[in-house]
Amino acid sequence: MKIYTKQDLNDYSLSLTYDDISLIPTRISQVKTRSEVNTKFKFLGLELSVPVISSPMDTVTGIEMAKELTNLGCIGIVNRFDSSVKELFANGNLADGMRAVSISLTSDEQLIERASENNMIVCIDTANANNAYVLKKCEEIKSKYKVKVIVGNIANGATLKQLSDAGADAVRIGIGGGSMCTTSVQTGIGIGQVSSLIDVYYTRKKEKLDIALIADGGIKGPGDVAKALACGADIVMLGRMLAGTKETPGEVIKYDDQLWKKYRGSASFGVKMKNEFIEGEETLVPYKGSVKNVVNGISDGLRSAMSYLNCESLDDLKNIDSFAVLSTSSYLERLPRK
Ligand code: IMP
Numbered sequence: 283m284k285i286y287t288k289q290d291l292n293d294y295s296l297s298l299t300y301d302d303i304s305l306i307p308t309r310i311s312q313v314k315t316r317s318e319v320n321t322k323f324k325f326l327g328l329e330l331s332v333p334v335i336s337s338p339m340d341t342v343t344g345i346e347m348a349k350e351l352t353n354l355g356c357i358g359i360v361n362r363f364d365s366s367v368k369e370l371f372a373n374g375n376l377a378d379g380m381r382a383v384s385i386s387l388t389s390d391e392q393l394i395e396r397a398s399e400n401n402m403i404v405c406i407d408t409a410n411a412n413n414a415y416v417l418k419k420c421e422e423i424k425s426k427y428k429v430k431v432i433v434g435n436i437a438n439g440a441t442l443k444q445l446s447d448a449g450a451d452a453v454r455i456g457i458g459g460g461s462m463c464t465t466s467v468q469t470g471i472g473i474g475q476v477s478s479l480i481d482v483y484y485t486r487k488k489e490k491l492d493i494a495l496i497a498d499g500g501i502k503g504p505g506d507v508a509k510a511l512a513c514g515a516d517i518v519m520l521g522r523m524l525a526g527t528k529e530t531p532g533e534v535i536k537y538d539d540q541l542w543k544k545y546r547g548s549a550s551f552g553v554k555m556k557n558e559f560i561e562g563e564e565t566l567v568p569y570k571g572s573v574k575n576v577v578n579g580i581s582d583g584l585r586s587a588m589s590y591l592n593c594e595s596l597d598d599l600k601n602i603d604s605f606a607v608l609s610t611s612s613y614l615e616r617l618p619r620k
Pocket of ligand 1 (some may be wrong): 339459461522550
């Protein structure tokens with residue numbers, strides 16, 4: 283079997299996603315236990331302990347989730363539909379413990395101003411970063427305020443330089459891969475996540491750009507987090523993995539003798555509440571209890587992957603260069619059987 287390097291995966295003829303690849307340990311690991319490895323790193327000037335950022339979706343990140351993720355050494359981006367952020371700011375209540383807010387192209391200036399005063403990251407939450415109005419908004423914010431700006435989304439590196447020139451500090455990578463996403467079905471647009479990430483990673487390298495890469499959408503478990511980082515992402519953005527936890531906005535629902543919470547796409551009917559173009563689904567996910575358990579599970583899985591691969595730091599993991607491309611049967615063999 284061929285052991286693929288990242289460059290090989292970049293040259294691969296087909297678009298690949300997380301389930302198509304696997305990480306291969308090729309060295310004797312010097313890591314004694316997984317608690318020994320270091321997952322601390324700096325992202326947009328913030329010290330983080332686990333490379334997780336929550337998606338700014340209305341069923342994922344409100345103020346409670348954002349604060350708890352900060353406690354856990356991650357980042358939560360409060361969704362742009364949440365008016366309580368404005369209230370917090372209006373009451374002179376500093377956004378204690380919150381690190382990031384999202385805005386739309388039409389969000390009012392005050393929100394950005396307050397976010398800037400509070401040293402918060404601003405995420406321009408749009409489906410397509412390759413848009414003149416998104417670039418203009420990013421340029422405007424960067425020229426007026428001293429804030430870090432996240433833009434999104436892109437599916438390959440063709441426009442990375444333009445986004446970077448507009449001042450974007452980080453970019454969300456992924457079109458069509460989100461678990462509630464019907465973009466590809468509705469529009470025919472999108473690329474597998476592994477191919478998207480690697481293409482943007484090499485573009486950043488080749489063009490020597492200073493922009494952080496966020497793997498956004500399609501991450502199903504800690505193993506996919508490890509794969510995303512090994513494909514060059516600096517951090518992963520999660521929707522579904524965090525959905526259903528206690529800290530997400532929304533009620534716990536009892537149905538069929540089980541507890542659930544709602545999870546829906548930002549472009550779903552439930553969010554838009556009108557019959558315009560819908561690119562997202564809505565579902566119920568099992569209630570998962572505290573988000574701390576989910577984050578700890580990710581941290582454990584990631585540390586274990588790093589120990590297999592002889593990686594002491596996340597930078598080592600990003601430099602991993604030994605991948606398998608899986609046949610369908612070897613993919614299926616990887617799954618537990620009952
Ligand atoms: P998940 O972690 O696989 O559930 O993916 C979450 C990501 O899906 C988000 O961060 C967005 O990039 C994307 N997303 C959220 N809502 C929608 C939608 O309504 N349509 C398409 N993509 C969406």
